[in-house]
Amino acid sequence: MNAAPQTACSGLCSLEGEMITEFHKACEKTQERVAEGEAFVRQEPTKAMIYAVGVGYFLHFLPIGGIVRGVTGVAVWALRPALLVYGAAKMFSLLGRVCDPCDKECNDSPEFRKL
Numbered sequence: 001m002n003a004a005p006q007t008a009c010s011g012l013c014s015l016e017g018e019m020i021t022e023f024h025k026a027c028e029k030t031q032e033r034v035a036e037g038e039a040f041v042r043q044e045p046t047k048a049m050i051y052a053v054g055v056g057y058f059l060h061f062l063p064i065g066g067i068v069r070g071v072t073g074v075a076v077w078a079l080r081p082a083l084l085v086y087g088a089a090k091m092f093s094l095l096g097r098v099c100d101p102c103d104k105e106c107n108d109s110p111e112f113r114k115l
Contacts, residue, residue: 041048
């Protein structure tokens with residue numbers, strides 16, 4: 001009977017560790033790309049300026065107002081269900097007080113319910 005919570009705990013903790021590892025890898029890759037971009041700008045400033053002007057010219061023709069209105073509309077549309085889910089989760093956490101499977105102190109405490 002104790003094997004299932006232990007397996008769930010190890011699964012959740014390993015998933016959290018993998019997420020942190022992937023986040024750090026993404027940060028390192030981003031820093032590498034920024035360093036490569038800085039090196040390119042220092043080595044070939046004329047090409048970098050031409051690329052920047054080209055991207056700016058392209059962005060000038062994008063319908064930025066429409067994009068902002070669309071994103072705002074989707075955000076407002078999704079706000080009510082998100083607030084409902086947030087409120088339900090908050091209520092559940094206040095009423096249930098369920099322990100995190102990875103928290104040994106919480107799991108050993110008699111005042112909290114087990115999963």
